[in-house]
Amino acid sequence: xxxxxxxxxxxxxxxxxxxxxxxxxxxxxxxxxxxxxxxxxxxxxxxxxxxxxxxxxxxxxxxxxxxxxxxxxxxxxxxxxxxxxxxxxx
Amino acid sequence: xxxxxxxxxxxxxxxxxxxxxxxxxxxxxxxxxxxxxxxxxxxxxxxxxxxxxxxxxxxxxxxxxxxxxxxxxxxxxxxxxxxxxxxxxxxxxxxxxxxxxxxxxxxxxxxxxxxxxxxxxxxxxxxxxxxxxxxxxxxxxxxxxxxxxxxxxxxxxxxxxxxxxxxxxxxxxxxxxxxxxxxxxxxxxxxxxxxxxxxxxxxxxxxxxxxxxxxxxxxxxxxxxxxxxxxxxxxxxxxxxxxxxxxxxxxxxxxxxxxxxxxxxxxxxxxxxxxxxxxxxxxxxxxxxxxxxxxxxxxxxxxxxxxxxxxxxxxxxxxxxxxxxxxxxxxxxxxxxxxxxxxxxxxxxxxxxxxxxxxxxxxxxxxxxxxxxxxxxxxxxxxxxxxxxxxxxxxxxxxxxxxxxxxxxxxxxxxxxxxxxxxxxxxxxxxx
Numbered sequence: 161x162x163x164x165x166x167x168x169x170x171x172x173x174x175x176x177x178x179x180x181x182x183x184x185x186x187x188x189x190x191x192x193x194x195x196x197x198x199x200x201x202x203x204x205x206x207x208x209x210x211x212x213x214x215x216x217x218x219x220x221x222x223x224x225x226x227x228x229x230x231x232x233x234x235x236x237x238x239x240x241x242x243x244x245x246x247x248x249x250x
Numbered sequence: 251x252x253x254x255x256x257x258x259x260x261x262x263x264x265x266x267x268x269x270x271x272x273x274x275x276x277x278x279x280x281x282x283x284x285x286x287x288x289x290x291x292x293x294x295x296x297x298x299x300x301x302x303x304x305x306x307x308x309x310x311x312x313x314x315x316x317x318x319x320x321x322x323x324x325x326x327x328x329x330x331x332x333x334x335x336x337x338x339x340x341x342x343x344x345x346x347x348x349x350x351x352x353x354x355x356x357x358x359x360x361x362x363x364x365x366x367x368x369x370x371x372x373x374x375x376x377x378x379x380x381x382x383x384x385x386x387x388x389x390x391x392x393x394x395x396x397x398x399x400x401x402x403x404x405x406x407x408x409x410x411x412x413x414x415x416x417x418x419x420x421x422x423x424x425x426x427x428x429x430x431x432x433x434x435x436x437x438x439x440x441x442x443x444x445x446x447x448x449x450x451x452x453x454x455x456x457x458x459x460x461x462x463x464x465x466x467x468x469x470x471x472x473x474x475x476x477x478x479x480x481x482x483x484x485x486x487x488x489x490x491x492x493x494x495x496x497x498x499x500x501x502x503x504x505x506x507x508x509x510x511x512x513x514x515x516x517x518x519x520x521x522x523x524x525x526x527x528x529x530x531x532x533x534x535x536x537x538x539x540x541x542x543x544x545x546x547x548x549x550x551x552x553x554x555x556x557x558x559x560x561x562x563x564x565x566x567x568x569x570x571x572x573x574x575x576x577x578x579x580x581x582x583x584x585x586x587x588x589x590x591x592x593x594x595x596x597x598x599x600x601x602x603x604x605x606x607x608x609x610x611x612x613x614x615x616x617x618x619x620x621x622x623x624x625x626x627x628x629x630x631x632x633x634x635x636x637x638x639x640x641x642x643x644x645x646x647x648x649x650x651x652x653x654x655x656x657x658x659x660x661x662x663x664x665x666x667x668x669x670x671x672x673x674x675x676x677x678x679x680x681x682x
Contacts (some may be wrong), residue, residue: 175537
């Protein structure tokens with residue numbers, strides 16, 4: 161499974177999000193390849209799940225083919241876990 | 251001894267390899283599988299080299315920008331005489347510099363292990379330049395007959411202390427910007443960053459946060475950092491080009507001739523887009539390399555230095571306040587133009603406004619200034635950066651480094667080095 165952590169510039173914030181997503185996935189026992197990237201590059205990538213904020217999800221559009229997981233607080237692992245497990249189990 | 255020098259030159263003297271090794275060590279300590287270790291290490295090294303490639307594109311574009319603005323103001327760099335220069339200095343003191351860098355990093359790790367300052371400096375290219383500049387200052391203060399190991403140990407202690415304390419002092423300010431305590435700023439822009447945050451508090455207005463600028467739908471394109479960089483540079487390039495075409499001095503004619511058959515205006519516009527392309531390349535490299543080093547660092551930190559935080563390069567603060575980055579750079583650019591004229595007309599020094607320093611430091615100062623003083627704080631931060639860089643370069647090149655590496659000081663030295671330089675010189679005279 162391939163997952164993208166997305167923020168505006170694809171540098172700092174999305175990296176922190178990526179690390180938190182990786183931590184959460186490890187706890188859940190899910191094996192996935194997580195990358196972090198900026199929102200415009202994310203549109204052209206073929207992945208299973210994209211984790212990002214509500215605002216950027218709108219910019220992202222619906223034509224990516226990936227499940228978009230909305231997270232409001234990138235530093236809240238509990239929220240990330242809830243949102244991710246809903247997407248993975250659905 | 252030869253092995254140590256070899257390691258120092260090939261390993262710690264080559265930031266890409268040094269950082270690749272740190273990532274490798276981190277991934278091994280985390281017990282990642284072979285595939286993850288190889289991919290992580292390779293991507294870190296490739297990412298770091300992409301940064302260099304992007305920097306070369308930026309430098310190439312600035313190679314037309316700087317002479318253009320020098321000609322606009324009718325300034326000429328006077329030839330310096332009677333100094334060693336980077337090449338001769340490296341031949342004589344290069345191994346001392348790389349060795350001091352190696353040991354300085356160990357001092358940093360030890361201090362992080364045994365003091366409350368849990369910061370490990372990972373900005374490899376700045377480690378090299380700062381040690382080089384401080385070595386130039388020390389050699390000038392003491393004289394060329396300085397003992398090899400004395401120079402190495404003196405610099406190692408100073409660098410180790412600087413690399414540990416600089417992120418520690420900056421952290422309370424950075425924490426407010428990032429909202430977390432996971433990473434620190436390991437960059438020579440820390441002095442202007444802190445000063446900008448303090449000045450922003452006094453003279454700024456926090457209510458006018460640069461990041462709350464709500465652009466009308468028509469101006470949505472300004473949200474993209476690539477676009478705004480090209481736009482800013484485009485305006486500056488075109489203004490410079492028009493002035494040169496009106497001026498028609500021999501220097502101006504020579505610069506215009508560089509465009510060949512192309513219109514000088516079109517040539518200038520292409521240069522500004524090239525600059526923006528360089529920044530975009532740097533950002534791709536930063537993502538690849540930071541993306542490997544930060545998680546890998548967690549591996550090292552948790553094993554060797556419990557609770558340690560990585561101190562990383564300037565761009566780590568940019569995503570937190572992208573508008574302030576541009577405003578800070580603008581403030582620095584305006585300041586550089588003003589100081590270029592003032593220095594030229596008062597002390598007769600022709601300031602070399604290295605856009606790389608002004609951009610990276612001005613941007614950091616903009617982010618810190620905005621955090622306490624909004625848009626005005628960001629602008630003040632940028633202007634302050636130009637002030638420190640312009641006067642610092644004049645003082646450093648004229649008084650502290652004029653017999654060793656003034657050439658390097660003109661394009662590679664920056665804020666923290668200018669502010670700490672006189673202190674290093676004083677300490678050198680005290681100890682030798």
